[in-house]
Amino acid sequence: MTTEPAPGGDPRTGADLTALGRVVARQRAELDRLRDQVSTSAVIERAKGAVMATTGCTPDAAHEELVQRAKAGNRTLLEECWLTLGALVDVAEPAPAGTRAEAGPGAPSPAPVDTPPGTDAVAEVLGRVGRALVRVGTPQELAGSLLEHLGPQSGADAVMLFRRLPVGGLELIGHAGLDATLAAQWHQVPPLGEVAAIEALTVGEPCWLEDTGADHGQHVLIGDRPEQWLSRAWLPVTAGNRANVVLGVLRRHGGPFMPRERELLRAVARLSAGRLRAFDASPERPAGDVAHAVQAVFDALPGAAVLLAPLRSAAGEVEDYRIDAATADAVDVFGRTGRDMVGRYILESYPSVAGEPLWQGYLDTLTTGAPFESEPFAYQDEVAGVPVTATYTVRAARLSDGLLVTWLRQDPVERQEQRLADVQRLGNLGWANWNLLTQEIAWSRETYRVLGRSRARGPVRLEEMADLAQPEDAGALSSALAGLVRHARPFDVPFRIRTPQGLRHLRMVAEAVTEPDGTPAEVHGFVQDLTAQRSAELALVESERAMLLQRGVLQAEQALAAQLQHALLPLPSKPRHLAGLRVEVAYLPAQSGIHVGGDWFSAIQLADDAALFVVGDVAGHGLDAVATMAQLRFTAKGMASTGSSLTGALARLNQLLLQSRDGQITATMVLARYDPVARVLAWAQAGHPPPLLVRDGEPHYLDRPVGMLLGASAAPLYEPAELVLRPGDRLLLYTDGLMERRGEGLDAGLARLAEAVRPCGGVHASLADLLAAMVGDERRDDVCVLDIRMPV
Known part of the structure; x- marks a missing residue:
């Protein structure tokens, strides 16, 4: 009738638990060693099989039983499994000295020294037997299953199950390994004291017959030729407090039952009790x-x-x-x-x-x-x-x-009402009924809550429902109600009401039950509170509106940046020739944010026919970086055009940056002047990457003269350097965006650039090819390059 639980706890007394705790503590060292030899899952499966056989429960229930026992005893699941298996192995009868080490109850039993090669551990066999016994349906099937598992492990050649009769004697209820004639001969056994099976039931202990000659003089032995079974064992099977069944194991080979075999047979007898209890046709009658x-x-x-x-x-x-x-x-x-x-x-x-x-x-x-x-x-x-x-x-x-x-x-009925109440609560709605003939009105509890109305005030008449709505929504609801009452036209109308908790967005759905002539007789429907959903929708609309506004601002900023880019840093459409040098320029903005930043260049012819080359990089992006870039670019050009030295120009630019930006912005720069007569390039730098010279097919970086980052110090030091250009030389001035790559250091980027600019077959790579090789799909920074070449 019910899915009752299996024993979910282990109600031992305090003294029992204390003693068991001491036993478990002594066994932990042994358990640690065994964990390395035996799979944890295998041990659990064996213990589950044992519980299934003794209780007749399902695998899942057996596992839960083991878990609950472990919790109650403050043990791990693995320890509980070993205790369960150890409890099945009857250790009351001591094994001969030297066969195995002493162990507390529940400790895993090591394989005895006399275990024959190829036999399995007792616990493993019990796990298989326990799982098999759950599937047997009769004592005859039980005997066959026992023989199948005991044969390879204990040498059993036949199995017999006898039940004690009320008038004394025994009845054979199951057998395997016997011929039909012998089974029929021993189907009924009279109450004789010389029968070993009756002796085992009487004393409640196993009877081991291991010497045929001696046993023949003391017992009545089964078999037309008793010597065909050279060793036998009879074990009482205790079900509850009774032992009315005895298990017989017959072997054709002689010799004593080894300690491991005795251990196994005792445990199997205990496992069989659970199934035999289910077969018992004569239940124990209560007394009292x-x-x-x-x-x-x-x-x-x-x-x-x-x-x-x-x-x-x-x-x-x-x-x-x-x-x-x-x-x-x-x-x-x-x-x-x-x-x-x-x-x-x-x-x-x-x-x-x-x-x-x-x-x-x-x-x-x-x-x-x-x-x-x-x-x-x-x-x-x-x-x-x-x-x-x-x-x-x-x-x-x-x-x-x-x-x-x-x-x-x-x-x-109560369950249905509870389910209906749960649906209304979870759906935030309530049902309502209006009988148009008797004028009876019925509202659920949730309807009052949704409408924000006290139950003491009672329900509202159908035609007055529109009065609850906000004035701007009342017309639509009133029209829908009129169509329902006059023409039985169902409706689904949203409306708003004002409650002490604030404005609520509701939905009313209603339909009419009509008379045979089509006249509406009753209206039933529901009202639902959609305030949370409606608030989310309004928040989404507002968010979309803010996103559109932000997009417009961003587009306007991008358009302004593009105009600034064109006005402040116009790019030549083709290479230029300055002071006898061929100069090509490239500028690639970063792919995020507005498409203009703090990188810039200058390449102009001066009044004395010399050429001025500048590459700079202002930290950051946006309009502040653009403004600083423009200020530095035009100031540098002006000072160089009026004859200022390169180092003097850098010092004044540093001072200008400190004063105009309160020391919040820094910049790097390379400033170079080329004299076409002497073919000398004089240059200075402020914290900028070194120029790259390609001469005779070999690239190398110029040694940087002393020069500190602009805007970093009020007293910087700048030193000049010179380079004599030769026919065929190629010089690259660039910003750090050309060699930066995510997850790569500066030295690796410089090495990549040197390799990419190396001529192939004596031919220099074009600036476009160089950019393609160096710049990835994602640019995190601006890229600015001046490609200067001396004709051959």
């Missing part, structure tokens, strides 16, 4: 006056309820619950109802209980006595053969030493 009294009351009560008795392990942990009483409406996943469920276990009747929060809630109620109520959950019922999904709540209360558990189904 409380169960009988509760059942008598349950027989007269409607609804689904059960009385649960906790089943505890030797350590006091709740392993399962027995159903001691059930109402007629209670049903389990196998279709059993009412009294047919009594005596069954919860993990048999509701396998999906594993891994759910309900299990921990049951444990808390048992421990504290406080009632527990679960969160609502969905479950699929079947009504008249049709699956119907319903919502339930489970409640648990302690009764004597057990639990009284009830399932409460939520009323469908």
